[in-house]
Amino acid sequence: MGWMYTINDTIVALATAPGEGAIGVIRLSGSEAIAIAEKIFKGKKLSKLPSHTLHLGKIVAGETTIDEVVVSLFKGPKSYTGENVVEISCHGSPYILQQIIDLCLKQGARMAKPGEFTLRAFLKGKMDLTQAEAVADLIASQSGASHQAAMHNLRGGFSQELRSMREELIKFSALIELELDFSQEDVEFADRTQLYDLISRIREATRRLVDSFRLGNVIKNGVSVAIIGKPNAGKSTLLNALLNEERAIVSDIAGTTRDTIEEVLNINGVLFRLIDTAGIREHSSDAIERIGVQRSKEAMSNADVVVYLFDLKESLVADIIDQAEELKKTGTTYILVGNKSDALGIGNAKEKFAALDNNILFISAKNKENTQQLKEALYELAMQGKVKPEGTIVTNARHYGALQDVLRSLEDIKKGMDENLPGDLVALDIRNALHYLGDITGEVTTEDKLDYIFSKFCIGK
Amino acid sequence: MGWMYTINDTIVALATAPGEGAIGVIRLSGSEAIAIAEKIFKGKKLSKLPSHTLHLGKIVAGETTIDEVVVSLFKGPKSYTGENVVEISCHGSPYILQQIIDLCLKQGARMAKPGEFTLRAFLKGKMDLTQAEAVADLIASQSGASHQAAMHNLRGGFSQELRSMREELIKFSALIELELDFSQEDVEFADRTQLYDLISRIREATRRLVDSFRLGNVIKNGVSVAIIGKPNAGKSTLLNALLNEERAIVSDIAGTTRDTIEEVLNINGVLFRLIDTAGIREHSSDAIERIGVQRSKEAMSNADVVVYLFDLKESLVADIIDQAEELKKTGTTYILVGNKSDALGIGNAKEKFAALDNNILFISAKNKENTQQLKEALYELAMQGKVKPEGTIVTNARHYGALQDVLRSLEDIKKGMDENLPGDLVALDIRNALHYLGDITGEVTTEDKLDYIFSKFCIGK
Numbered sequence: 062m063g064w065m066y067t068i069n070d071t072i073v074a075l076a077t078a079p080g081e082g083a084i085g086v087i088r089l090s091g092s093e094a095i096a097i098a099e100k101i102f103k104g105k106k107l108s109k110l111p112s113h114t115l116h117l118g119k120i121v122a123g124e125t126t127i128d129e130v131v132v133s134l135f136k137g138p139k140s141y142t143g144e145n146v147v148e149i150s151c152h153g154s155p156y157i158l159q160q161i162i163d164l165c166l167k168q169g170a171r172m173a174k175p176g177e178f179t180l181r182a183f184l185k186g187k188m189d190l191t192q193a194e195a196v197a198d199l200i201a202s203q204s205g206a207s208h209q210a211a212m213h214n215l216r217g218g219f220s221q222e223l224r225s226m227r228e229e230l231i232k233f234s235a236l237i238e239l240e241l242d243f244s245q246e247d248v249e250f251a252d253r254t255q256l257y258d259l260i261s262r263i264r265e266a267t268r269r270l271v272d273s274f275r276l277g278n279v280i281k282n283g284v285s286v287a288i289i290g291k292p293n294a295g296k297s298t299l300l301n302a303l304l305n306e307e308r309a310i311v312s313d314i315a316g317t318t319r320d321t322i323e324e325v326l327n328i329n330g331v332l333f334r335l336i337d338t339a340g341i342r343e344h345s346s347d348a349i350e351r352i353g354v355q356r357s358k359e360a361m362s363n364a365d366v367v368v369y370l371f372d373l374k375e376s377l378v379a380d381i382i383d384q385a386e387e388l389k390k391t392g393t394t395y396i397l398v399g400n401k402s403d404a405l406g407i408g409n410a411k412e413k414f415a416a417l418d419n420n421i422l423f424i425s426a427k428n429k430e431n432t433q434q435l436k437e438a439l440y441e442l443a444m445q446g447k448v449k450p451e452g453t454i455v456t457n458a459r460h461y462g463a464l465q466d467v468l469r470s471l472e473d474i475k476k477g478m479d480e481n482l483p484g485d486l487v488a489l490d491i492r493n494a495l496h497y498l499g500d501i502t503g504e505v506t507t508e509d510k511l512d513y514i515f516s517k518f519c520i521g522k
Numbered sequence: 523m524g525w526m527y528t529i530n531d532t533i534v535a536l537a538t539a540p541g542e543g544a545i546g547v548i549r550l551s552g553s554e555a556i557a558i559a560e561k562i563f564k565g566k567k568l569s570k571l572p573s574h575t576l577h578l579g580k581i582v583a584g585e586t587t588i589d590e591v592v593v594s595l596f597k598g599p600k601s602y603t604g605e606n607v608v609e610i611s612c613h614g615s616p617y618i619l620q621q622i623i624d625l626c627l628k629q630g631a632r633m634a635k636p637g638e639f640t641l642r643a644f645l646k647g648k649m650d651l652t653q654a655e656a657v658a659d660l661i662a663s664q665s666g667a668s669h670q671a672a673m674h675n676l677r678g679g680f681s682q683e684l685r686s687m688r689e690e691l692i693k694f695s696a697l698i699e700l701e702l703d704f705s706q707e708d709v710e711f712a713d714r715t716q717l718y719d720l721i722s723r724i725r726e727a728t729r730r731l732v733d734s735f736r737l738g739n740v741i742k743n744g745v746s747v748a749i750i751g752k753p754n755a756g757k758s759t760l761l762n763a764l765l766n767e768e769r770a771i772v773s774d775i776a777g778t779t780r781d782t783i784e785e786v787l788n789i790n791g792v793l794f795r796l797i798d799t800a801g802i803r804e805h806s807s808d809a810i811e812r813i814g815v816q817r818s819k820e821a822m823s824n825a826d827v828v829v830y831l832f833d834l835k836e837s838l839v840a841d842i843i844d845q846a847e848e849l850k851k852t853g854t855t856y857i858l859v860g861n862k863s864d865a866l867g868i869g870n871a872k873e874k875f876a877a878l879d880n881n882i883l884f885i886s887a888k889n890k891e892n893t894q895q896l897k898e899a900l901y902e903l904a905m906q907g908k909v910k911p912e913g914t915i916v917t918n919a920r921h922y923g924a925l926q927d928v929l930r931s932l933e934d935i936k937k938g939m940d941e942n943l944p945g946d947l948v949a950l951d952i953r954n955a956l957h958y959l960g961d962i963t964g965e966v967t968t969e970d971k972l973d974y975i976f977s978k979f980c981i982g983k
Contacts, residue, residue, distance in 0.1 A: 078543030078614055081661055083639070083983035085538060086545060086611070113576040115594055126673055128660070133576055133594065148611075150547070153539055153983075154661045156669055178544070199589070200542055200615045208617055212587055522544035522614075 068184060071097055072173035073165040074521040075158055082153030087161050088521060089147040089170060090178055095134070097168040098147040101161070102132060107147070112136035120151065120161055127164070128157050142178050143185030176518025180511060183503060190503030190514070191219045194457055197518050198281065205330035206280040210454045219453045219460075220502055226266055226467075227498050233259045234491045241484035256478070264471045270455050271464045276447040277456035279365075283325070283332030284443040287364035294370045295400040299426040300324060300337045303436065328440045336360045366442050367395040368435075373423070374405040378416055385417065394442055397421045398435060403428050459514070463501045470494035529645060532558055533634035534626040535982040536619055543614030548622050549982060550608040550631060551639055556595070558629045559608040562622070563593060568608070573597035581612065581622055588625070589618050603639050604646030637979025641972060644964060651964025651975070652680045655918055658979050659742065666791035667741045671915045680914045680921075681963055687727055687928075688959050694720045695952045702945035717939070725932045731916050732925045737908040738917035740826075744786070744793030745904040748825035755831045756861040760887035761785060761798045764897065789901045797821045827903050828856040829896075834884065835866040839877055846878065855903055858882045859896060864889050920975070924962045931955035 071091025077084075089098060099107045103126075104118020114134050120127040133148040140146040151157055166172065174180075176197065183193045195214035202208040213219065236256060288296045304324050326333045361367055369388060371381055381397065388395040397417070402410050403425040410423050422438060424431040455461050470493040477487040499505040532552025538545075550559060560568045564587075565579020575595050581588040594609040601607040612618055627633065637658065644654045656675035663669040674680065697717060749757045765785055787794045822828055830849060832842055842858065849856040858878070863871050864886040871884050883899060885892040916922055931954040938948040960966040 074544075076544040076614075077538040077546060078541035080539035080541060081980065082539030083535075083537040083549070083661070083980060084547060086547065088544070115574040115576060115596070125670070126677065127669075128673070129676070131594075133592075135576070150609075152657065152660050153537075154663050154669070156663050156665065157660070160669075196613065199613050199618070200544070202615050202617050204617070208588075208615070208621075209586070212589070215590070216587065519542065519544060 068181065071170045072177055072181075073097075073162055073170040074173035074178070075162065076148065076521040077153070079155065080153075081155065084150050085153040085155075085158045087149045087151070087158060087165070088173075088178065089149070089165060090140070090142045090144050090173075090181060091170070092145060093169060094145040094147045095136075097165055097170050098132060098149065100168045101164045102130075102149075104132070107132065107134060110134055112139060120149065120164065122160070122164055127160050128152055130161075138185065138187075141187070142181040143187045144181060173520060174515070175520050176515030176522055179518060179522055180515045183511075188215075189217075189220050190506065191223070191457075191460065191501060192217060193503070194459075194514065195219075196522060198456065200519065200522065203325070204280075204283075204327055204332045207332070207456070209330075210277065210280050210456050213453060214456075219455075222266070222270070222453050223498055223502055226263055227495065229259060229263050229266075230491060230494055230498070233263070234488065234495075237484055237487055237491070241488075260471065260475055260478070264468065264475070267464060267468045267471060269450055270453060271461065271468055272448060273450045273453065274455040274461040274464075276444075276449060277454040277461075278458075279331060279443055279447065280454060281456040283334050284366060284439070285334045285336060285360075285364045286366045286368060286439060287336045287361045288368045288370055289361050290370035291372070291376075293375075294372050295426045296337055296370055299368075299370060299398075299400065299424075299432070300335055302426045302429045302432045303335060326436070328436050331440065331443065333439060333443070336364065361393075362391075365394065366439060367393050368398055368439075369395055370398045370400050372401050372404075373399040373410040373413070374401055378414060381414065381421075382417060385420070394445070396435075396438055396442060399423045400426050402430060460501050463497050466497040466500075467494050470497060529642065532631045533638055533642075534558075534623055534631040535634035535639070536623065537609065537982040538614070540616065541614075542616065545611050546614040546616075546619045548610045548612070548619060548626070549634075549639065550610070550626060551601070551603045551605045551634075551642060552631070553606060554630060555606040555608045556597075558626055558631050559593060559610065561629045562625045563591075563610075565593070568593065568595060571595055573600060581610065581625065583621070583625055588621050589613055591622075599646065599648075602648070603642040604648045605642060634981060635976070636981050637976030637983055640979060640983055641976045644972075650678075650681050651967065652684070652918075652921065652962060653678060654964070655920075655975065656680075657983060659917060661980065661983065664786070665741075665744075665788055665793045668793070668917070670791075671738065671741050671917050674914060675917075680916075683727070683731070683914050684959055684963055687724055688956065690720060690724050690727075691952060691955055691959070694724070695949065695956075698945055698948055698952070702949070721932065721936055721939070725929065725936070728925060728929045728932060730911055731914060732922065732929055733909060734911045734914065735916040735922040735925075737905075737910060738915045738922075739919075740792060740904060740908060741915060742917040744795050745827060745900070746795045746797060746821075746825045747827045747829060747900060748797045748822045749829045749831055750822050751831035752833070752837075754836075755833050756887045757798055757831055760829075760831060760859075760861065760885070760893070761796055763887045763890045763893045764796060787897070789897050792901065792904065794900060794904070797825065822854075823852075826855065827900060828854050829859055829900075830856055831859045831861050833862050833865075834860040834871040834874070835862055839875060842875065842878060842882075846881070855906070857896075857899055857903060860884050861887050863891060921962050924958050927958040927961075928955050931958060 069092065071089060071093040073087065073089045076086045076088040095107050101120050101122070102118050103121050105116055107116065110116065112134055116132045116134070118130060118132060120130050128151040130149050130151040133150065135141070135146040135148075137144040137146070149161060151161060162172075179188075179193050179196050182188050183190060191214050195211045198211035199208065199215055202211050233256065236259075288299060290296055303326055324335050324337070326335055367388065369384060371384075376399075385397055397420055399410060399414060399421045402423045405413070407423055414421055422431065422435055424435060426432065455464065470490050473490040474487055474494070477490060496505055530553065532550060532554040534548065534550045537547045537549040556568050562581050562583070563579050564582050566577050568577065571577065573595055577593045577595070579591060579593060581591050589612040591610050591612040594611065596602070596607040596609075598605040598607070610622060612622060623633075637654075640649075640654045640657050643649050644651060652675050656672045659672035660669065660676055663672050694717065697720075749760060751757055764787055785796045785798070787796055828849065830845060832845075837860075846858055858881055860871060860875060860882045863884045866874070868884055875882050883892065883896055885896060887893065916925065931951050934951040935948055935955070938951060957966055
């Protein structure tokens, strides 16, 4: 794509969400942003006005008034991109927005590519790559946890940790090289223990970041929960009880739910995507329902957590024991939930399923009894083995990959020291580690990599 | 609802389209707008800053940073509403937007009702009612014609015409009253001809506005075109040819199109809503297809224009003649379109259907032959009998109704003069006419009427 060749032109895009609204905002960035806006704006002369000011006027195409607008002026470098930026705030009609963008294009602007405004901010040194990536994460954040993780990164929290690791590594490297220079003279500038301490401190920090990705992934992508069970176990009723709204069509006719339905539930700031599945019933005569059953099995094998829901009154104890065994065999994280405690009575239910020990959560989806406990159990299951670290939580798969590379290089360094490898080989591993760290922040990068990262942004950002 | 009681508080709403975008804008308006924003904004002290300026800072909830934002300050009366207005431009994440709105609510703002910002602009005298209504029309405009009509009104074009009519009426009223005062003395201040001229000038202007609504309605709401015909006449292919894209599923199996599909086509700046209907086939065995046929008939009876499409090769001439007769009987505006001229050959087709004279448009939807002519024919049919006036085109049904009332009052005045009614009765009709004119601009209005008008706006406007 060749970003580098096109950084000098002026780009334009719709910055607000598409669709009708009270207002819509079009963003122009580049050396010609103000000149282009001036050509289509009837009002004060924009180029004569100070930065960070707002101006009422009209956007015109020849004699035709397209809209009455407010123009925001940001002169570089004090702008989002670091370049001159003009934002045109007009009436939120898709027709008008398109007309104004067309006018900007006619006057020499170019349609911005996805994420290109943020790419420019990165290239102009307004932010590093982890901050740029946090912008996209922030916009996509749907829960308190994902929002806070992205905000931490946007504000440079992650960059700072990486910088301090980098500084530690450089300090380590300096010591190694000093020893190298004087290796003939048998001088010890830093005792071995100190060097070991240093490298293990960096390794520990890196490992902490690598480990945080297990949680980070959950925070960013949420937890998928498949609710499975026989027809009429009460899956749709449970979904509704959890969501506190009538989402799925509930009916007493077995096989009502044909398609999988995905709904989002926020438990303690983490998103749970609940997948209501078609009742698992093997020999359905209805073709469309058979497809539903197939999808249900797929949803189950892709889920992070499986809720196996059964009717306490109608189910045979032996069947549930079998089912639990089967789930255990597949290695799935699951929870057994006995429903309709209202019909059987909670005491009778506990007695009936005593053989399964305390492994069942007894609920009444209809009466919303114990559904709060189910939420808490889901949260516990999702968080199992995931530590919540102080500071940065890595939520980005690219960062996770690079951090694993950093960790591998650090382990190579340690191994090299253990095996008394020549200092220059150890120095190579240090350079590797520094390279991978720089890869995360964008200090070392390629056009292809930038293209890939920013292509996942929305247009206008 | 009681607007008048609530004009003194501060309102807040999302001003941009809902959904994810690069940025989203939240608007606060009211005497406390700046004070409320200041409580949640970490940056410069907003109340100390001049109007029409932009400020970078953070929105915070206690210790938690919600977002990095740019705040726009507009101090009343130089703002959209005439009150103090603060716009918070943040990252376009629905989660963040909701958080910021919640913070504003906690600090004492109230959720804005639909159109309430514009209502305030009206109540503060920033615009009259026709301009306020033009704001909603402008946002909803989807074509050049509807956009220009709304822009004309927003800029006060309509208000000005009404004002000049009002002035003429007042001039007329003054003359009548002078004559009344001196009626005993048999003095003629204005000759009868002059009075007649004056009233007919106003009537003509009013009638012109009333008449413009036929076009205005088409401009605002578009023209609905039902494409009907037997299965396999090529309706979906024609729709695709007109739209230049593959919208409907085209297949050779009769009865493929089950539901009506609506697509929008812009011809000479006017919107045509094309409705592809299920093939009309009486005795379908498939229940879902039968519903489709039913909908097809409904679409046809609701359409402004019906395109009757038939296969030139397969159709019997007598059938088409019958069909044309039937359409004529219903009073529908229709056009006969013979398709698949490629299969039969255009010469053969014309010969075969010579009995129908020149009433058929011969096309090949497959080869996009004559489809441009079809577009032009549709435009001509839709514009039949609709004059394009200079100046205002009335597009609003409320204005249309009030203008009809004005016209009726003017005719009463004329009749009164013709019948030499007492001057005070004529004066009453004049007051009626002035009342209806004031009703349009909002000089005379009721809370209920305002509630009704603004409830049709989107929230945030």
